[in-house]
Amino acid sequence: QVQLVASGGGLVQAGGSLRLSCVASGRTSNRYAMGWLRQAPGKEREFVAAISRSGATINYADSTKGRFTISRDNAKNTVYLQMNSLKPEDTAVYYCAASSSPAGIATMGSIDYWGQGTQVTVSS
Numbered sequence: 001q002v003q004l005v006a007s008g009g010g011l012v013q014a015g016g017s018l019r020l021s022c023v024a025s026g027r028t029s030n031r032y033a034m035g036w037l038r039q040a041p042g043k044e045r046e047f048v049a050a051i052s053r054s055g056a057t058i059n060y061a062d063s064t065k066g067r068f069t070i071s072r073d074n075a076k077n078t079v080y081l082q083m084n085s086l087k088p089e090d091t092a093v094y095y096c097a098a099s100s101s102p103a104g105i106a107t108m109g110s111i112d113y114w115g116q117g118t119q120v121t122v123s124s
Contacts, residue, residue, distance in 0.1 A: 001026055002024055002025070002026035002028065002032065002098055002112070002113045003024070003025045003026060003113075003115075004022055004023070004024050004096050004097070004098060004113055004114065004115030004116075005022065005023050005025075005115060005116070006020060006021070006022045006094065006095065006096045006115040006116060006117065006118045007020070007021050007022075007023075007118055008020040008021050008081075008118060009094060009118035009119045009120045009121075010119075010120070010121070011121045011122075011123065012086055012120075012121070012122055012123070013122070013123050014086060014087055014088055014122055014123065014124050015085060015086065016086050016122070017082070017083060017084045017085075017086065018083045018086065018120060019080060019081065019082050019083070020036065020080065020081040020083070020094055020096075020118060020120075021078055021079075021080055022034065022036075022078065022079045022080075022081075022096030022115055023076070023077060023078050024077045024078070024079070024098065025077065030053065030074045030077060031053060032053065032098035032099060032100065032112065032113070033050060033051065033052050033053055033057075033098070033099050033100065033101050033102045033104065033105060034050070034051055034072055034079040034096065034097070034098055034099075034105075035047070035048070035049055035050030035051065035059075035070070035079075035096070035097050035098075035099070035102065035105035035106070036048040036049050036050075036070065036079075036081045036094055036095065036096055036097070037094070037095050037097055037105070037108065038090075038092035038093065038094045038095065038120075039092055039093050039095070039117075040089075040091060040092040040093075043092075045095070045108065046061065047059075047061050047105065047106050047107075047108060048060075048061055048064055048068065048081070048094070049061065049064060049068055049070040049081060050070065050099075050102035050103075050105035050106050051070045051071065051072050051079065051102060052101070052102050053074075055071070055072055057102050058070055058102070059102045059103070059105075059106045063089075064083075064090075067083065067084050067085045067086075068081060068082065068083050068084070069081070069082040069084075070082075079096060081094070083120070086120075086122045087122060088122045088123065088124045089122075090120060090122050091120060091121050091122050092120060093117035093118070093119050093120075094117060094118050094119075094120050095114055095115055095116075095117045095118075096114075096115040097111045097113065097114050097115065098111070098112050098113040099111050099112055100112065
C-alpha cells in the first residue's frame with residue numbers, strides 16, 4: 001500500500017509561480033512512476049505531467065509544456081511540480097498519482113494510487 005500526501009497549493013496572481021510536493025509513504029513507493037493530474041470546476045480530470053521511477057522519462061500535457069517542470073527525489077520519496085507563468089486556466093484541484101508507468105498516468109488508464117488534492121487558484 002502506498003499513501004500519497006500532496007501540498008503546496010495556494011492563491012497566486014497570473015504570471016506567478018507555485019511548487020507542489022507529493023510525499024509517498026510505503027515500502028514500495030519508489031517503484032512507481034509518479035505524476036500530477038488536475039480537475040477544474042465543471043471539467044473532467046486531466047493529465048498534467050508524469051515522471052518514471054528513475055526520472056529518465058518525463059511526459060507533459062501540451063497545455064503545461066514549457067511552463068511546468070516535474071521532478072522527483074527518491075531519497076525523500078517526493079515528487080515535485082514546479083509551476084511557472086501560471087494562468088487563470090491553471091486553476092484547479094491538483095492530484096498526485098502513482099502508477100507502474102508514466103503512460104499509465106498520462107492516459108489515466110492504470111493509476112494505482114491517488115493522493116488527496118491540493119487547490120491551486122490563479123487570479124487574473
